[in-house]
Amino acid sequence: MGESVVxxxxxxxxxxxxxxxxxxxxxxxxxxxxxVLATEGGKETIPLSQVFDVVVGSVPGDLRSxxxxxxxxxxxxxxxxxxxxxxxxxEDMNKFVxxxxxxxxxxxxxxxxHPAKVGGRVTDSTDRRASVSVAPGEIRFEGCPDPFAVxxxxxxxxxxxxxxxxxRKRPALVFRHVxxxxxxxxxxxxxxxxxxxxxxxxxxxxx
Numbered sequence: 358m359g360e361s362v363v364x365x366x367x368x369x370x371x372x373x374x375x376x377x378x379x380x381x382x383x384x385x386x387x388x389x390x391x392x393v394l395a396t397e398g399g400k401e402t403i404p405l406s407q408v409f410d411v412v413v414g415s416v417p418g419d420l421r422s423x424x425x426x427x428x429x430x431x432x433x434x435x436x437x438x439x440x441x442x443x444x445x446x447x448e449d450m451n452k453f454v455x456x457x458x459x460x461x462x463x464x465x466x467x468x469x470x471h472p473a474k475v476g477g478r479v480t481d482s483t484d485r486r487a488s489v490s491v492a493p494g495e496i497r498f499e500g501c502p503d504p505f506a507v508x509x510x511x512x513x514x515x516x517x518x519x520x521x522x523x524x525r526k527r528p529a530l531v532f533r534h535v536x537x538x539x540x541x542x543x544x545x546x547x548x549x550x551x552x553x554x555x556x557x558x559x560x561x562x563x564x
Contacts, residue, residue: 360388364456368445370394372401374434385443387453389460392430394441401441405460407432409551411558413454428454455491458559462489465552467545468522469498471505473531474542484522484546489556496559498545507543509563511535517553520546528553532560 364387371380376398383396392403410431427444445453468484487501497506515532529546530553547553 360390362386362388363460364449364453366445366449366453368443368449370396370401370441370443372441373439374401375399380442380444385445385453387456387460389463392441392457394443403430403432403439403441407434408461408555409433410554411457411461413558413562426450428457430457451493454562455493458555459491461555462491462552462559465489465548465556467498467547467552467556469501469543469545471498471503471543472541473544476540491559494563496556507532507534507560509560512560512563513540515557515560517557520544522546530557530560 364385366385367382368385369380370383370385372394375394375396377396381396383394386393386395391405394401408430412429414426426447427442428450429440429442431438431440443453466486466488469487470482470484472480472482474480485501485503487498487504490497490499494510495506495508498504511534513533513535515530518529518531519526520529527546527548528550529544531542531544533540533542535541545556547556
């Protein structure tokens with residue numbers, strides 16, 4: 358692949374550019390730059406920069422009879438949209454999901470306001486720039502004066518919205534989570550819709 362592979366396992370895969378109409382056994386390789394699905398009949402290479410959505414555990418209707426727990430990766434390809442599905446053993450898939458999101462969110466800088474509310478009370482927190490990283494069961498906002506982590510199992514709600522920062526309207530994610538038995542609202546403003554999709558998918562992964 359030309360770069361370090363962070364995940365490498367055998368699973369069942371399906372993609373439009375692979376010759377089989379049904380899912381087949383294939384090798385799944387993930388680096389920081391691309392996802393490769395390799396089968397006996399062909400290979401599908403997906404640059405991570407072209408991935409705009411990831412859905413965990415939901416399979417399109419026409420493939421539902423073939424897959425159980427799976428990951429769907431949606432991406433742009435030559436002006437059109439494509440998708441690939443991957444299924445594997447639970448241990449392989451748990452690692453794959455975490456590393457895939459980590460690679461997709463690498464170098465993404467956001468603006469966070471945390472906590473924006475505690476219960477129904479608006480706080481005096483200000484917007485801070487932060488970088489995003491993921492770990493098993495949590496997402497971290499680092500590189501800011503008050504770094505924090507969100508336990509994914511504590512997330513109870515989220516919504517997409519828009520905020521105006523620096524004179525520009527930008528997509529944002531408002532999510533509520535529980536800390537010490539109190540409901541906390543955090544606001545994350547992201548650079549583009551792609552980052553919004555991917556960050557939102559990861560934050561809601563356990564509810």
